[in-house]
Amino acid sequence: MSTASSLPGPTRDHLEWPFFEERHHRFAAEVDAFAKSGVMASIDHADVDGACRKLVKALGDAELLTAATGSSDSEPLIDSRMVCLGRETLAWHDGLADFAFAMQGLGTGAIGLSGSPELRSAVLPKVRSGDWLAAFALSEKDAGSDVAAMSCTARLDGDHYILDGEKTWISNGGIADVYTVFARTGEAPGTRGISAFVVFADDPGFSIAERIEVIAPHPLATIRFDNCRIPASRRLGAPGEGFKIAMRTLDIFRASVAAAGLGFARRALDEALAHARSRPMFGAALADLQLTQAALGDMATGIDAAALLTYRAAWRRDVQHLPTTREAAMAKMTATETAQSVIDRAVQLFGGRGVKSGEITEKLYREIRALRIYEGATEVQKLIVARELLKTK
Ligand SMILES: Cc1cc2nc3c(=O)[nH]c(=O)nc-3n(C[C@H](O)[C@H](O)[C@H](O)COP(=O)(O)OP(=O)(O)OC[C@H]3O[C@@H](n4cnc5c(N)ncnc54)[C@H](O)[C@@H]3O)c2cc1C
Numbered sequence: 130m131s132t133a134s135s136l137p138g139p140t141r142d143h144l145e146w147p148f149f150e151e152r153h154h155r156f157a158a159e160v161d162a163f164a165k166s167g168v169m170a171s172i173d174h175a176d177v178d179g180a181c182r183k184l185v186k187a188l189g190d191a192e193l194l195t196a197a198t199g200s201s202d203s204e205p206l207i208d209s210r211m212v213c214l215g216r217e218t219l220a221w222h223d224g225l226a227d228f229a230f231a232m233q234g235l236g237t238g239a240i241g242l243s244g245s246p247e248l249r250s251a252v253l254p255k256v257r258s259g260d261w262l263a264a265f266a267l268s269e270k271d272a273g274s275d276v277a278a279m280s281c282t283a284r285l286d287g288d289h290y291i292l293d294g295e296k297t298w299i300s301n302g303g304i305a306d307v308y309t310v311f312a313r314t315g316e317a318p319g320t321r322g323i324s325a326f327v328v329f330a331d332d333p334g335f336s337i338a339e340r341i342e343v344i345a346p347h348p349l350a351t352i353r354f355d356n357c358r359i360p361a362s363r364r365l366g367a368p369g370e371g372f373k374i375a376m377r378t379l380d381i382f383r384a385s386v387a388a389a390g391l392g393f394a395r396r397a398l399d400e401a402l403a404h405a406r407s408r409p410m411f412g413a414a415l416a417d418l419q420l421t422q423a424a425l426g427d428m429a430t431g432i433d434a435a436a437l438l439t440y441r442a443a444w445r446r447d448v449q450h451l452p453t454t455r456e457a458a459m460a461k462m463t464a465t466e467t468a469q470s471v472i473d474r475a476v477q478l479f480g481g482r483g484v485k486s487g488e489i490t491e492k493l494y495r496e497i498r499a500l501r502i503y504e505g506a507t508e509v510q511k512l513i514v515a516r517e518l519l520k521t522k
Pocket residue numbers: 264265266267268269270271272273274275297298299300301343349499502503504505506507508509512
């Protein structure tokens with residue numbers, strides 16, 4: 130998606146809600162200014178890998194990646210509202226910029242949560258500065274929604290682990306310098322026998338098996354471990370704790386997927402409003418027709434409802450320090466499903482122009498789709514919410 134827009138930028142009215150502090154206002158304004166800067170405009174999106182590297186470096190130089198990776202290596206403290214505002218604002222402007230920002234956080238979240246001080250200081254500053262790109266490798270060909278079916282293994286051999294197997298759908302796969310990898314160590318059956326590791330792209334036995342192209346181009350790959358030998362000190366947390374670490378990481382970043390959906394949805398609504406006002410029809414404007422107004426009313430209400438759930442989840446984690454498994458799942462499914470519907474209505478309001486290649490509505494339509502699938506499909510989020518409900522007395 131291009132940063133170029135005739136619109137002034139995303140509205141920030143929702144920052145008046147009680148979830149936010151002054152620093153959040155400042156951060157949202159900084160990210161917006163970055164997205165409108167010449168740096169962003171100069172990045173050629175035709176070369177997706179190159180664009181991603183440049184975006185990450187530019188975000189690092191602008192000191193915006195601290196929000197995604199945490200502010201200190203000794204106690205990485207991710208402010209969920211910052212991550213969400215960063216993603217929402219970048220997504221409004223440019224899907225690839227949102228992706229670049231988000232992956233630096235998702236790719237290192239587990240290191241911040243469970244890495245040794247040595248591992249944190251070896252990795253986090255380089256990812257925060259944008260010198261290194263990060264990735265999160267959980268999914269496999271036959272283990273997507275069903276993580277427990279994972280077959281990639283890590284076997285202890287003296288003071289090293291040896292990894293074997295493949296991971297697929299790995300964002301930043303092929304261009305990342307550091308991967309957080311989940312593999313079966315076998316302490317117990319199912320999810321209790323998985324551990325987490327840090328693998329570097331130049332580790333012996335690590336390779337890229339295949340690059341994957343998707344409807345909204347992002348760097349994506351299947352990665353392979355073939356007798357890949359890494360020091361045991363690269364394990365995150367205790368043996369068998371990997372699933373828990375993955376879920377704790379996803380609890381933080383799921384709310385941010387919701388925020389990215391919000392950014393895409395807000396852009397679609399802003400574009401739809403501008404179009405409906407200016408498109409002459411039946412002797413008036415498209416915006417004067419009541420069916421158009423009904424669509425706009427539904428779009429705006431859906432966005433606010435999704436935003437309330439998103440920032441409720443982020444605020445609960447940041448301020449109340451309470452678990453957010455249920456809240457993040459509610460936010461993710463509502464915001465991404467709402468965004469899909471809002472964008473579809475924007476396409477409809479644009480008429481034929483809405484599906485023309487290169488139009489903003491067409492780009493948003495492609496960009497939103499994967500968000501309803503990755504980091505847990507909508508169906509999985511519903512089950513998470515129900516499971517949390519059934520746990521309560
Ligand atoms: C663009 C993109 C980027 C990604 N990036 C990453 C990444 O960086 N790292 C990573 O590890 N993974 C990544 N993924 C993988 C993603 O997390 C998986 O695609 C997702 O978890 C679904 O797994 P799957 O594709 O194997 O589908 P499956 O598990 O086969 O599920 C297919 C469908 O079944 C339905 N379903 C699932 N569970 C149930 C249920 N219990 N009951 C009924 N229906 C159900 C859902 O509709 C789901 O979409 C990415 C995926 C995409 C598309």
